[in-house]
Amino acid sequence: MEAVGPGTCGGGGAALGAEGRPAPETRVHFRVTRFIMEAGVKLGMRSIPIATACAIYHKFFCEIDLDAYDPYLVAMSSLYLAGKVEEQHLRTRDIINVSNRYFHPDSEPLELDSRFWELRDSIVQCELLVLRVLRFQVSFQHPHKYLLHYLVSLKNWLNRYSWQRSPVSITAWALLRDSYHGGLCLRFQAQHIAVAVLHLALQAYGVEVPAEAEAEKPWWQIYTMDTEIP
Numbered sequence: 001m002e003a004v005g006p007g008t009c010g011g012g013g014a015a016l017g018a019e020g021r022p023a024p025e026t027r028v029h030f031r032v033t034r035f036i037m038e039a040g041v042k043l044g045m046r047s048i049p050i051a052t053a054c055a056i057y058h059k060f061f062c063e064i065d066l067d068a069y070d071p072y073l074v075a076m077s078s079l080y081l082a083g084k085v086e087e088q089h090l091r092t093r094d095i096i097n098v099s100n101r102y103f104h105p106d107s108e109p110l111e112l113d114s115r116f117w118e119l120r121d122s123i124v125q126c127e128l129l130v131l132r133v134l135r136f137q138v139s140f141q142h143p144h145k146y147l148l149h150y151l152v153s154l155k156n157w158l159n160r161y162s163w164q165r166s167p168v169s170i171t172a173w174a175l176l177r178d179s180y181h182g183g184l185c186l187r188f189q190a191q192h193i194a195v196a197v198l199h200l201a202l203q204a205y206g207v208e209v210p211a212e213a214e215a216e217k218p219w220w221q222i223y224t225m226d227t228e229i230p
Helices: 026-044 047-061 071-085 092-103 112-134 142-159 160-165 168-179 189-204 218-225
Strands: none
Touching: 026 047, 026 071, 026 168, 047 112, 047 142, 071 112, 092 112, 142 168, 142 189, 142 218, 160 218, 168 189
């Protein structure tokens, strides 16, 4: 399984601070992508647009130093831009209100005053900045369709009892979602990420793939033969 981008881009494994703890930048990116995910859910976004927003955010900070711009503003613009890319358009007012409620849970929706319009203009201007920095390359191939395909085929392969008593599917989807807290989506191919989270989910519950010991190749190698799913 080979990386397809820079080794440290998007919060790679080298981003560790003292005593093996995540570096400050990694912790910031984790918190901001958590904001993207929670805000995306509250905005009614589907899984793919949320994943695209996270990928846009990580890719932007592969190019730009974290201290140069407010990461939460970039996150809000990433949500706005991802909605356009994935054809699930969002209103800037909704993004602002959801974000305001996220940071100030007891507050009322913002009035249409000068502060609101300043926030709106900041999101739009930041969106243009993100597009320029990323050279308008904001489309991504996500692992979701591959994971769905692998889960369906593996379900038909495994013993029905083993499948029903172990939440492999739920765990694999949760692992995939959590992978977007970092930049794995930029560093590895979508097929490889999909099979990695599935392999980890199977290991977590001790589920064995039938006839794996007798097979010429491990089951996951069959899935990672770089086949494309339209």
